[in-house]
Amino acid sequence: MKSSSQLFPVELISAEVREDHFEDSYSLKPNKSADKSVEIALIHLHADKDASGDQVLFVHDVFESHWQWTEGPCKPVIAKLLAQGVSVWLMDWRAHGSSKKNKHPRLNHIEEMAALDLSSVTAFIEERNSQPITLVARGLGAQMALLGMADLSNVKRYILIDAISVLGLRRFWIPGLKLARQFRLLGRDWIRGEGLEQEPVTLVRNQLSRQGMFASLRHKNNRQQLATIHRLAGNIIWLCSQRSSETVAKRHASKQARIHRIDRSAVYDEIHKLVSSQSI
Numbered sequence: 001m002k003s004s005s006q007l008f009p010v011e012l013i014s015a016e017v018r019e020d021h022f023e024d025s026y027s028l029k030p031n032k033s034a035d036k037s038v039e040i041a042l043i044h045l046h047a048d049k050d051a052s053g054d055q056v057l058f059v060h061d062v063f064e065s066h067w068q069w070t071e072g073p074c075k076p077v078i079a080k081l082l083a084q085g086v087s088v089w090l091m092d093w094r095a096h097g098s099s100k101k102n103k104h105p106r107l108n109h110i111e112e113m114a115a116l117d118l119s120s121v122t123a124f125i126e127e128r129n130s131q132p133i134t135l136v137a138r139g140l141g142a143q144m145a146l147l148g149m150a151d152l153s154n155v156k157r158y159i160l161i162d163a164i165s166v167l168g169l170r171r172f173w174i175p176g177l178k179l180a181r182q183f184r185l186l187g188r189d190w191i192r193g194e195g196l197e198q199e200p201v202t203l204v205r206n207q208l209s210r211q212g213m214f215a216s217l218r219h220k221n222n223r224q225q226l227a228t229i230h231r232l233a234g235n236i237i238w239l240c241s242q243r244s245s246e247t248v249a250k251r252h253a254s255k256q257a258r259i260h261r262i263d264r265s266a267v268y269d270e271i272h273k274l275v276s277s278q279s280i
Helices: 072-083 110-128 142-150 177-184 201-209 222-231 244-250 266-276
Strands: 010-017 021-027 040-046 055-059 087-091 133-138 153-159 191-192 199-200 236-240 258-261
Touching: 021 110, 040 072, 040 110, 055 110, 055 142, 072 087, 072 266, 087 110, 110 133, 110 142, 110 201, 133 142, 133 266, 142 153, 142 222, 153 266, 177 201, 191 201, 199 201, 236 244, 236 266, 244 258
Parallel strands: 055 087, 055 133, 133 153, 153 236, 236 258
Antiparallel strands: 010 021, 021 040, 040 087, 191 199
């Protein structure tokens, strides 16, 4: 793999000129995972050739890819940001979208991607441009940001949309509920969701391992992760389009928390407003 980075092997897959912007596609191979076949696709959109403007990284949700941001209701937001000179980065989780399929998908769960993949992406963006990064993430992508927050380079602000909790949910204290969810996964290697991507069953099993009264014994780094979230609370904006998301934000946030309860239809307009704002 031809390297365009001093950090780890990176391949520039393509560099194209669109009607109103440039589009560069990279494949990152950090070699941090036990699965050495892991590669992460990272797409860079920028209207100015030198791409020296504000840096924004979008992290998609489960069952999705970077198309979650470039198609549908977010597409006009991306166009507006590019017109403002914002440099837009779009990450594909390992084995999603433009990322190559890795040999051991059993390792493709949020905790591993948070610790090894997301930190590599932010480090590479910082290497390309030292401007501070605004990270926008949704659902389990937001959980990934929360879990990996301590190791992310040069991120000045987090905009988390309907974030999934890194703490066990109390409803799984109900006897048999967690076991029933696990039973439904028996004999399955992959599952389908609302998006275009399939997910390995290990991703869901890893999520279930975070549930229940004794989950903290298996995830002993939870206290450190929560301490980091509280320390960086002033840099986190929680966008909540449903009551359950607001509950998650309140469980994780300190008194400095900025929780915005908004209508689902207003999510993308709010993203544009917040990204365009220069204030933390």
